[in-house]
Amino acid sequence: xxxxxxLAVILLVLAHFDVLSQDDYLxxxxxxxxxxxxxxxxxxxxxxxxKTQDITxxxxxxxxxxxxxxxLGKFQVYDKFPLKQRTEFGKKGEIVSINNGDQGWKIExxxxxxxxxxxxKSFRANINHSLDYLLRFRLGEKGMKFRYLGRxxxxxxEVEGVQFIDKENDRVKIFVNANNFLPVxxxxxxxxxxxxxxxxxxxxxxxxxxxxxxxxxxxxxxxxNGYKSGETNIESARINSGLADTLFAPIIEK
Numbered sequence: 001x002x003x004x005x006x007l008a009v010i011l012l013v014l015a016h017f018d019v020l021s022q023d024d025y026l027x028x029x030x031x032x033x034x035x036x037x038x039x040x041x042x043x044x045x046x047x048x049x050x051k052t053q054d055i056t057x058x059x060x061x062x063x064x065x066x067x068x069x070x071x072l073g074k075f076q077v078y079d080k081f082p083l084k085q086r087t088e089f090g091k092k093g094e095i096v097s098i099n100n101g102d103q104g105w106k107i108e109x110x111x112x113x114x115x116x117x118x119x120x121k122s123f124r125a126n127i128n129h130s131l132d133y134l135l136r137f138r139l140g141e142k143g144m145k146f147r148y149l150g151r152x153x154x155x156x157x158e159v160e161g162v163q164f165i166d167k168e169n170d171r172v173k174i175f176v177n178a179n180n181f182l183p184v185x186x187x188x189x190x191x192x193x194x195x196x197x198x199x200x201x202x203x204x205x206x207x208x209x210x211x212x213x214x215x216x217x218x219x220x221x222x223x224x225n226g227y228k229s230g231e232t233n234i235e236s237a238r239i240n241s242g243l244a245d246t247l248f249a250p251i252i253e254k
Contacts, residue, residue: 026147033146033162034139036176041135043181048213050136054080054243055216059235061089066227075232082137083127084248098248099123105250112250122193129172129188131205131217134164143167151178159184182208182215190224199224212239 041049058076062069078086089095096107097115104115104123115123127133138144149161158178165171173187186203201224205217216237222230 029148030146032148036148036160036162036181037135037139037146037174039181040174040176040183041139043176043215044135044183045210045214049215052081052136052214053240054078055132056238056241056243057216057234057236059218059233061233062231064228064230078243078247079132080243080245080248082133084243084245085123085127086247098250100248107250118193121191125191128166128170129186129190129201131174131183131186134172134174138164138166141166149173149175154185157184183217200226201229209237211237214239 045052056076056078058074061073061075063071073089074091076088078084083099083101085097085099087097094109098105098107099115099120102120102124104120106113106115106119128138143166145165147163147165149163151158151160152175153159154175159175160178161173161175163171163173171188173185174183175185175187176183182205184205186205188201190199190201192198201222204221204223206219206221207217208215209218210216216234218234218237220230220232221228222232
């Protein structure tokens, strides 16, 4: 029979092997996740994708509430990386939202107002969850962890999943096509905004087009808590057109 001391030694040894096994599993999971993400970056354009300075997109957007269409209109979005964005809605850009780092403004029919702290917080959360920002700027973020989620099937295609976990425990899942490694789906939680509770969001990416060596999804469909909440269809896109910094300041054209 084992003495109490002998049994304690055996339990300590087994616990040590369990810790090693878990550490090995996490290390292997992180390594596999990074390999998938590297292949995704290459599929999106490699160096051309990573060195993109700005993107201009225009097209039509549709807003839904629990699958029912609520509104639609034209849009134009100017992104100057990493944290400058200008979004214009309407045929003549009557409604404008401008963000520049921790500053933000909104212009409605040439009337300028500062964004609220909550609106700026929402912008930063959206940027942190965007494919452009995740793969260009967050892969080397301090404290970021990566997990491989395995292979599964989505519609008729096989996909491989990867999860980002930052130091605030904010989690984003990206699923890439297992054949060409282009991202096809994202999952994340959006924070509460105004009277809206936090939402479990999904974003599906379709119809990739090459623009100056970079692959851009021209169709995005968004779901919140299981319901369709939005759809964006890009009609044209330009890359590295040298967007002026004044575009991201609250300046009214006369």
